[in-house]
Amino acid sequence: MSKSRPAASAGAASNSNNPLTILSALPARYLQTTPSRTKLIDAFLLFLIFTGAIQFLYCVLAGNYPFNAFLAGFTATVGQFVLTVSLRIQSNPENKSEFKAVSPERAFADYVFGSVLLHFFCINFIN
């Protein structure tokens, strides 16, 4: 995630270089500075991680029969995660300088196209 933190507020805390302090201040900071659209995307990412973990746990516990079903489901989760992460990068207003040619709407259109393709291939593979 390529977010640039403003350097001025870092010096406000007395022991700002302590990793524990930074970690404890992270949630509040995240909720403050992240735009609402990005937070929606982050919620979806968490959901995808959760679903992928559930699928993997099932495969470990109950065996991988049928194997293609596991692969299709897991690939859907992982692929969607990758696409969503790239959408998040491209649509984050703080990264505007790096993605001059791609507007957030264009990123969203690409995201939709990629997701449709991914769904098609996963449905094909699940047989």
Add this chain to the structure above:
Amino acid sequence: MQRMTTFPFLARPRHLLWPCGYLNLQPTTMQPPAFTKMSLRSLLLLACCSLAAASEWTFTGGKATLAKKGDPEGSSLSFGPSEPLASTIPLASRDVLKLQFTLTDGETVGRPHQALLLVKDTQSSLEAFFPLSVKESSGRAKVDLSHKDIPAHLLDAAVLELSVVLGGPGAGSSMTQIGSVAPIVDPAAKAMHEKKRAQELGEGEVVYKPKAEIRHVFRADPKNPPKVITLVFLMAVIAGFVGLFTAWFTVLGANFKHLPKALQAAPVSHTLFLASLLLLEGLFFMYYTSWNLFQVLAGAGVVGLMAFLSGSRALREVRARRERGER
């Protein structure tokens, strides 16, 4: 010595011999001269014997040399057709007994049709033969005898008799015993000796015959785990879904408040775009349940085109709102 039988012609009754009176022949009541004592049969036999005796194969000038491991020349003894080697020669595993003699058929030297050295174990009646290497012109024959040539079963014998066998069609053949040999088996090489014995009996030979029938039991098909586990995990995934929607709509407050404004600005595009996305997912559901690939591709072509056109319009409208700062 028995009285020889008389000539049959003269052994007739007296009264039938009346013409002999005119030829001045007397009936033989007295002993005939020595030549006529022999019968025709024995005469022929003697003739044959003398003919055979003239061309029987034999050898002269026999020499036996025992070459030991550390003594390549070795000691040599001589032998002949009527004087075999007096004592039994001990033959150790590294020793080589070299025999040399000259073959002759009584008058000329040469090479008979067959010239062999026969090695025989009198107790078990096993025998092996070794051909002699003979020079045609000079009739010199030689043969070497060592443990590696002799079959293993013969090596177990206490004493092996050596004989020279010569002969061929037409001429007389002879088998002359020339001596005996006592093989000494090295106890260290016992394993190899046993292996050689087994090999001679034919063990270890490749015999082609049908193999045993293979009864293969295939691995059982994999089975699904009990449905309870599947249900538990399904519940977990659904819980994840529920959590996502709550996060979207309640905690973060998704952009529902933008919806009326968006619909106002470009109603057709937005509805068509969202409808086309739902239709695409519906197409995938049909593909999963009943349709085949070509039907899905045809449907996806139509719906995709719709999505593209309406989507570009809808997103253009979104972008306009973003640049106005309302998003």
